[in-house]
Every structure is written in structure tokens, then in C-alpha cells.
Amino acid sequence: xxxxxxxxxxxNTGKMSKAKKVIEEAKEINNPEIDLVDKGISSLEEIPGLxxxxxxxxxxLSHNKISVVPAALANLSNLEILNLANNNIQELPVxxxxxxxxxxxxxxxxxxxxxxxxxxxFPVLEIxxxxxxxxxxKVLPGNFFIMDSLRALYLGDNDFEFLPPEIGNLKNLQILxxxxxxxxxxxxxxxxxxxLRELHLQGNRLVVLPPEIGTLDLASNKSVLRLEGNxxxxxxxxxxxxxxxHVLDYLRSETYKVLYSRxxxxxxxxxxxxxxxxxxxxxxx
Amino acid sequence: MPGLATMSLDNMYCTRCGDGFEPNEKIVNSNGExxxxxxxxxxxxxxxxxxxxxxxxxxRKYCEQDFQVLFAPCCAKCGEFVIGRVIKAMNSNWHxxxxxxxxxxxxxxxxxxxxxxxxxxxxxxxxxIKADGLQNYMCHKCHGVIDGEPLRYRGEVYHxxxxxxxxxxxxxxxTAREVKNRPGYAANDVNNLFCLRCHDKMxxxxxxxxxxxxEERIVTALGKHWHVEHFVCAKCEKPFHGHRHYEKKxxxxxxxxYHQLFGNLCYVCNQVIAGDVxxxxxxxxxxxxxxxxxxxxxLSTRSKFYEYDERPACRRCYEKFPAELRRRLRRAHHYTxxx
Ligand SMILES: [Zn+2]
Ligand SMILES: [Zn+2]
Ligand SMILES: [Zn+2]
Ligand SMILES: [Zn+2]
Ligand SMILES: [Zn+2]
Ligand SMILES: [Zn+2]
Ligand SMILES: [Zn+2]
Ligand SMILES: [Zn+2]
Numbered sequence: 365x366x367x368x369x370x371x372x373x374x375x376n377t378g379k380m381s382k383a384k385k386v387i388e389e390a391k392e393i394n395n396p397e398i399d400l401v402d403k404g405i406s407s408l409e410e411i412p413g414l415x416x417x418x419x420x421x422x423x424x425l426s427h428n429k430i431s432v433v434p435a436a437l438a439n440l441s442n443l444e445i446l447n448l449a450n451n452n453i454q455e456l457p458v459x460x461x462x463x464x465x466x467x468x469x470x471x472x473x474x475x476x477x478x479x480x481x482x483x484x485x486f487p488v489l490e491i492x493x494x495x496x497x498x499x500x501x502k503v504l505p506g507n508f509f510i511m512d513s514l515r516a517l518y519l520g521d522n523d524f525e526f527l528p529p530e531i532g533n534l535k536n537l538q539i540l541x542x543x544x545x546x547x548x549x550x551x552x553x554x555x556x557x558x559x560l561r562e563l564h565l566q567g568n569r570l571v572v573l574p575p576e577i578g579t580l581d582l583a584s585n586k587s588v589l590r591l592e593g594n595x596x597x598x599x600x601x602x603x604x605x606x607x608x609x610h611v612l613d614y615l616r617s618e619t620y621k622v623l624y625s626r627x628x629x630x631x632x633x634x635x636x637x638x639x640x641x642x643x644x645x646x647x648x649x
Numbered sequence: 650m651p652g653l654a655t656m657s658l659d660n661m662y663c664t665r666c667g668d669g670f671e672p673n674e675k676i677v678n679s680n681g682e683x684x685x686x687x688x689x690x691x692x693x694x695x696x697x698x699x700x701x702x703x704x705x706x707x708x709r710k711y712c713e714q715d716f717q718v719l720f721a722p723c724c725a726k727c728g729e730f731v732i733g734r735v736i737k738a739m740n741s742n743w744h745x746x747x748x749x750x751x752x753x754x755x756x757x758x759x760x761x762x763x764x765x766x767x768x769x770x771x772x773x774x775x776x777x778i779k780a781d782g783l784q785n786y787m788c789h790k791c792h793g794v795i796d797g798e799p800l801r802y803r804g805e806v807y808h809x810x811x812x813x814x815x816x817x818x819x820x821x822x823x824t825a826r827e828v829k830n831r832p833g834y835a836a837n838d839v840n841n842l843f844c845l846r847c848h849d850k851m852x853x854x855x856x857x858x859x860x861x862x863x864e865e866r867i868v869t870a871l872g873k874h875w876h877v878e879h880f881v882c883a884k885c886e887k888p889f890h891g892h893r894h895y896e897k898k899x900x901x902x903x904x905x906x907y908h909q910l911f912g913n914l915c916y917v918c919n920q921v922i923a924g925d926v927x928x929x930x931x932x933x934x935x936x937x938x939x940x941x942x943x944x945x946x947x948l949s950t951r952s953k954f955y956e957y958d959e960r961p962a963c964r965r966c967y968e969k970f971p972a973e974l975r976r977r978l979r980r981a982h983h984y985t986x987x988x
Contacts, residue, residue, distance in 0.1 A: 401944045402965075426944040427969050445917075449943045450969060468917070472943070473970070490919060493942075495958065496974065515919065520958055521974065541958045544977065559909070562931070562959060566981070586931050588959055597719060598692065598709060618740060626718040632694050645971035 387413050396420050396442075402427040408434055415439050426450050426470075435459040449473050449493070461485045472496050472518065475646050478503040484510050495541070496521040498646050501528055509533045520544055520564060523641070532556035543567055543590065548634040552576045561586060567593040569635045572627045573600070578615030583608065595635035597623065663688050691715055738762065739769050750774055798823035802842060815841035816850075826862060828853065870894065871901060882906055916960075930959045941966055 383403045390398050391413065398420050400411070405428040408414060415436045422445040430451040437446075438459035443466055450473040458480040460469070464487055472495035479499070484507035486492075492514060500523040509530035517534065520543035527542065532553030537560055542550075544567035554560075555576020563582055571594070582589040589608040596604060599620070603610040614620055641647065658670055665688035670676055677684040690697055693715035704716035711719065721730040725741035726748070736743040736758050745758040752774035763775040770778070786795040789805035799806035800823050809822035826848040828841055843851070853862045857873030858880070868880040868889075881888050884906035895907035904921070908914045913922040917938035927939040927950070934940075940947050941954065941963035948954055954961035957978065967975065 399945065401946070402969075422945065424945040426966070445945070447943075447945055450966075467919075470943070496971075518958055539959075543958060564958060567977075588931055598707070599719075622723050623719055626723065630714065630718045632715070643973050645973070 383411050387411060387417070390417065390420070394419065397422040397424075399424050400428070401425070404428065405430060407432065408437065418442060421445065421465075423447070433457055433460070438463055441465070444468065446470070456480055456483070458482050464488070467491065469493065473646070479505050479508070481505050482507060484508040486511055486513075488513050490514060491516045491518075493518040494522065495519065496644070496646055498523055498644075500524050500546075501526045504528065512536060515539065516562075517541070521644070521646075525549075525569075527551055527554070529553040535559070538562065540564070544593075544639060546637055546639075550574065550577075555579055562588040564588070564590045565594065566590040567639065569637065570594040570596065571632070571635060572597055572624050573611075573615060575615050575621050575624050578612045578620075580612075583612050597627070599623070665689070693719065734758075739764065752778070800825055800842075802827055812842050814844040814847055816843055816847040819844050828862065828864070871896060871899060884910060929961065930956060932959070 383400055383405055386398065386400055386403075389395070396419055398417065401424050405411065405425065408425075408430060415434075416439075418440060419442055420440060421442055423440065423443060424445070424447040426447050426449040428451050430448065430453060433448065433453055433456055435457040436459075438457070441464060443463050445468040446460070446463070446466060447468075447470040449470045453471060453474040453476060456471065456476070456479065460466070461480075461483055462485065466486060467488055468491040469486070469489060470491075470493040472493045474497055476494065476497035476499055483505045489511055490513055492511070493516075495518045499519065509528065510533065512533060512535050514534050514537055516539035517537060518539075518541045520541040522545050524542060524545040525548050527547065527550050529551040530553070531537075531540075531551065532555075534557065537557050539562040540557070540560060541562075541564035543564040547565065547568035547570055550565065550570065550573065552574040554563075555574060557580065560580050561582065561584070563577075563580070581587060589612070591604055591608060591611060599614065600611055603614045658672060661670055661676070661683055662668065663670070663685045664682040665684060668685070670683070670685070675686050677686055677689040679689070686697075691703070691712040692709040693711055696712065698710075698712050702713055703710045704713060705711075706716065706720055717730050721732060722735050722742035723729070724731050724744045724747050725739075726743060729744070731742055731744055734745050736745055736748045738748060738757075743758075746756065748757050748762075748769070749755060750757055750762070750771040751768045752770055755771050757769060757771060760771060762769045763772060764770075765775050765778060786799045786806045787793070788795050788799070788808045788811070790807055790811050793808065795806065795808055800809040800812065800821060801807075802812070802825075809825065810820055812821045812825065813819060814821060814825070821842055821844060824845050825842045826845065828843060828848070828851070848862070853864065854867055854874035855861065856863050856876045856879050857871070858875060861876075863874055863876050866877045868875045868877055870880060877890065878888050880894075880901070882894070882903040883900040884902055887903065889901070889903065893904060894901040895904060896902075897907065897911055902910065908921055913926050913933045914920065915922050915935045915938050916932040917934060917940070920935070922933060922935050925936045927934040927936060937947070939949075939961075942957065942960035943962050943966035946963050946965070948961055948963060952963065954963055955967040955978070956962075957967075962970075970978070
């Protein structure tokens with residue numbers, strides 16, 4: 365990371381001065397929402413005065429070249445929305461988790477291979493978007509699932525094979541996306557998420573679902589249940605052809621409970637990994 | 650397989666993959682269907698059949714292990730697979746020898762059974778238990794067995810005919826109402842029993858939830874009366890206790906559940922949307938919060954946006970997505986449109 369020669373930002377000076385202008389304007393008119401999208405920024409320290417904008421509530425930094433998020437970003441104690449989508453971030457500072465008002469954090473489309481210890485201590489986080497990184501269940505910090513203020517958790521396009529049963533602690537979760545991971549199994553505890561109305565499981569390696577999923581309110585016209593692109597047992601696959609609500613009906617049946625418990629005790633080998641992830645942009649150094 | 654040798658390899662194809670066969674390649678012939686040896690596998694575990702034994706179900710072939718796991722019923726008593734005769738009873742499957750009377754242990758498969766209080770009983774045991782009257786109430790006054798519903802009074806159960814209505818004197822039954830206190834009466838005057846007709850005339854309101862009289866604080870809503878603790882959100886069943894309730898189709902909801910069920914909390918600010926609402930992708934937004942989920946740029950009703958995990962992404966962001974992600978999203982989109 366630090367081997368980049370300092371001259372690398374020279375071609376971007378045109379854009380950098382634009383960033384400076386945005387900050388100065390924001391100071392003048394006291395604008396609480398800062399847009400620094402696609403400004404060629406490679407380091408936040410290069411933006412003079414950014415960390416002193418204590419009154420801002422939103423900071424949007426999508427589509428830049430930021431690789432290091434400085435701990436001082438947590439000085440912006442009024443931030444409610446922080447958007448770092450599509451940068452080169454490999455690590456986050458734990459200080460972010462102490463932002464007292466942060467409700468929405470978007471670190472999608474980056475190069476995260478882990479999360480800092482203590483990451484889960486956000487006091488009021490509602491939407492966490494970690495889509496398209498290199499995360500899996502082994503790198504989640506121990507307190508990840510204490511974030512019971514979460515309404516939406518986006519973990520699509522990562523490398524999860526298992527979803528920890530502690531997911532059941534996220535009582536307020538309404539949206540969970542695990543799209544195109546490597547999931548082999550989802551836990552029964554998913555059935556405890558009574559408020560869940562959007563569940564994306566498409567493009568994984570799932571064979572069965574816990575019967576408890578059938579009790580969730582995922583069949584209403586306001587709900588979303590995505591299951592395609594898995595290795596379902598034939599009866600689930602057949603119901604899926606009729607529609608996701610038929611799958612839910614089937615999961616509630618006595619026949620299925622027997623099938624599920626037998627499948628879980630037989631433990632057949634998991635289906636093969638089908639997606640070639642080596643071409644993901646998150647992988648490149 | 651002598652028959653195969655006379656056929657030309659040119660018009661022989663594998664039932665599973667549709668490809669042809671190499672000269673001298675080993676071919677599996679099962680009931681006239683041909684397979685590559687690699688393709689003649691269990692539909693569930695994709696492994697070859699141990700000892701060539703397979704089970705067919707709805708056109709698919711399974712190894713014994715998976716066939717049992719997927720389709721053979723399991724006995725509710727002993728937990729073993731039931732092969733052969735299956736007794737379907739009490740919402741479960743049983744071996745004939747495992748389905749027995751829960752009192753005397755006699756086999757029920759051919760003799761028939763009676764469901765009594767959640768247990769399967771033979772006719773003899775059922776008749777005996779019914780005669781014992783164990784499940785019936787005993788009258789607190791005469792100690793006789795009460796057939797049917799008892800009359801409840803001061804925490805005890807009675808035959809109705811031991812009491813008469815405090816107003817009209819008619820003999821009572823289990824529908825009688827006990828009144829514990831009543832505005833304007835001393836405690837001694839009450840704690841009386843009344844027939845339904847006289848009780849209704851007393852004008853004591855009945856709770857719309859529990860159908861019992863309301864003698865303390867009363868809530869009037871949805872055209873009915875309620876005990877304070879019985880007027881609850883139809884979704885979470887928490888009492889409103891004076892907090893605002895929202896009505897929809899004759900039911901009452903707390904603010905949170907009303908908006909969760911019928912509408913309109915903004916996806917970004919999670920507040921009730923005052924004024925115009927943008928709805929898309931099963932979500933709602935305040936006008937000034939409807940924005941691209943990747944770059945936060947405001948969107949309008951006229952903006953073209955792409956669906957990305959059921960959220961909007963603006964065209965600029967979509968074009969900045971990695972090419973391989975765009976390819977996958979395109980494919981997924983085709984899939985959902987086709988359905
Ligand atoms: Zn098999
Ligand atoms: Zn048995
Ligand atoms: Zn009596
Ligand atoms: Zn009367
Ligand atoms: Zn009541
Ligand atoms: Zn409620
Ligand atoms: Zn809003
Ligand atoms: Zn955008």
C-alpha cells in the first residue's frame with residue numbers, strides 16, 4: 365500500500381482542486397452534505413479542511429482511489445451517512461465504529477479482506493453495505509452481530525460459505541443480501557428475523573433451507589425472496605419453478621421437516637464452487 | 650451388451666448430457682436408455698450407484714442413501730425409515746408395529762384408533778377414560794361431575810342450576826356473568842351473578858377482545874369497547890396504553906407496524922414520509938431522499954436507474970461497476986424478466 369510513489373497524485377491535481385472548491389463552498393454556505401464523488405481523490409489527507417467540517421451529516425466519496433481511511437475521519441461526529449463505495453480500501457479504522465450518529469455506511473466495491481476488531485460497536489447503524497469485497501465468516505469480528513439497530517445488511521458478492529447463527533440477534537433486520545457468495549448452509553436462526561422482508565440467496569451453493577424460513581413473511585407483495593442459481597434438492601427446485609411463495613409453503617410442510625432433518629444428519633458433500641472469483645475487481649492488489 | 654454392438658455409435662446419445670460415445674467406450678444401458686459411465690449417477694449426490702443399485706422417483710435416479718433421505722418416510726416412534734406398509738396417523742408416519750395404543754400398548758394399525766386429547770387410543774381404553782370422567786369438572790357445591798361447560802363464580806366451578814339471576818331470578822347456566830364491581834354500588838351489592846339478558850341491560854360494556862365485562866378503565870375505538878390492556882396492535886399485540894393507533898380494514902396498529910405493513914417509511918431516513926412518496930423496488934423514499942444507492946446522487950421520477958440488490962443505481966455508477974459484475978447483473982436481470 366505505502367509503496368506508491370508520492371508523484372502518483374500529480375495527474376489528478378485538476379480534480380483535486382475541484383475537491384478543495386467543494387469544501388470551501390460547503391464551509392461558506394454551511395452545507396451539511398458533501399459530495400466528492402469521482403474526484404480522483406487518492407488520499408483524504410490531501411483535502412484541506414475536510415476533518416474540520418464537524419457539522420456535516422453526509423459525506424459521499426464514491427468512485428475515487430482512496431486506499432487508506434484515516435482514523436481522523438471519526439472526528440466528523442455528526443456524520444449520518446458515509447459513502448466510500450468503489451475505492452481501493454483494504455482496511456477500515458475501528459474509529460469509524462464510534463461515530464455516534466452514523467446510520468448508513470457504504471464500503472461496497474472495495475478490497476476488504478477483513479474488518480477491524482470491535483467493528484460491530486456502531487451505536488445506531490441502520491444500513492451496512494459491504495457488497496463486493498473479499499469477506500467471509502472467518503473474518504467477521506466477534507461483536508459483528510451485536511448491531512441490532514441494523515435494518516439492512518448487504519454482503520452480496522463476498523466469499524461466505526456459512527452464515528453465523530448469531531445472525532438471529534439482528535432483530536430489526538428487514539433486508540439481508542447474501543447474493544453470489546459460496547454459501548453451503550444457512551442457519552435455522554434466520555427464522556428468528558421476524559421483520560425480514562427481503563432475502564437474497566441467489567447464486568450460492570445451497571441444497572436445502574431450514575424449515576424455519578417458511579415462517580418468515582417473505583411471500584407478501586412487499587417482500588423479496590431470491591433463490592435461483594443454487595443446487596436445491598428436487599422438491600425445492602420444483603416449487604421454485606412455480607414461484608418463491610410455493611417454496612415457503614413447502615418449507616412449512618411436515619414432509620419437508622423430515623427431509624431437512626435427514627439431509628442435515630446425512631451431511632452429503634457440498635456442491636462444487638461454480639463461480640470463478642479470480643476475475644473480481646476486489647481481488648486485484 | 651450384445652445388442653449394442655449392432656447399433657451404430659452415430660445415433661446413440663447419453664440420456665443425461667446428450668453427447669455421443671467414443672468407439673470402445675463403456676456404455677451403461679438401463680432399460681434401453683444409454684449413459685456415459687460418468688453420467689450414470691445419483692441425481693442428488695452425483696456419485697455412481699453403489700453396486701449399481703438405484704431407486705427411481707419422478708424420472709430421477711437416486712442412490713439408496715439419498716432416496717431414503719429424500720423420500721422414504723420415517724417412523725415417529727423408532728426413527729427408522731419405513732419401507733413397505735406405512736401407517737399415516739396423528740400427523741406422522743409409523744411402522745405398523747410401532748403404532749400402538751398409548752394406554753394399553755395394543756397394535757392399532759388394523760383395529761383402528763380414536764384420538765383423545767392428543768393421544769391415540771384403542772376403542773376400549775377410550776371408552777374407559779371417557780367413563781372415568783377424569784377430564785370433567787367437579788361442582789364446588791354438590792361435588793357431582795359437571796357435563797359440559799361449568800359456571801364460574803368467585804374462582805370456583807359449579808353446576809349452573811345452583812344459581813339464579815340476581816335480577817330476574819331465572820335459573821342460570823354457564824353463560825351467566827359475574828359482576829365484581831359497578832359504579833354507584835357498594836361492594837356488598839355486587840359480586841353477583843346475572844343472566845346474559847339482564848347483564849346486557851345493566852349497560853356494562855363488553856371488551857371487544859376477551860368478551861368479558863369492562864369494570865375499570867375503558868377504551869372506545871373501532872366502534873367497540875376494550876379493556877385498556879386488551880386494545881393492542883394487530884401485529885405486535887402490544888397495548889397502545891393511550892399512544893396513537895392507526896386503523897386499517899377494521900384493525901388497529903401501532904405507528905411502527907402500520908408503516909411497516911402498509912407503507913411508507915423512507916428507506917434512507919426510516920421516518921414516516923410526509924408529502925410525496927417515491928416508490929420503487931418494494932421500497933419508499935421521501936422526495937429528497939430518493940437517490941442512487943452507490944453515489945447518493947438524487948434521482949427523479951424521470952431518471953433511468955438500474956436495479957442492484959433491489960436498490961437503485963444511477964447510470965453513471967452502473968457504468969463504473971466492474972465489467973464482470975455488470976455481466977452478472979445483466980444475466981440476473983434476464984432471468985427475472987423471463988419469469
Ligand atoms: Zn446419491
Ligand atoms: Zn417404527
Ligand atoms: Zn352442583
Ligand atoms: Zn336475569
Ligand atoms: Zn378484554
Ligand atoms: Zn405493533
Ligand atoms: Zn427520507
Ligand atoms: Zn450513482
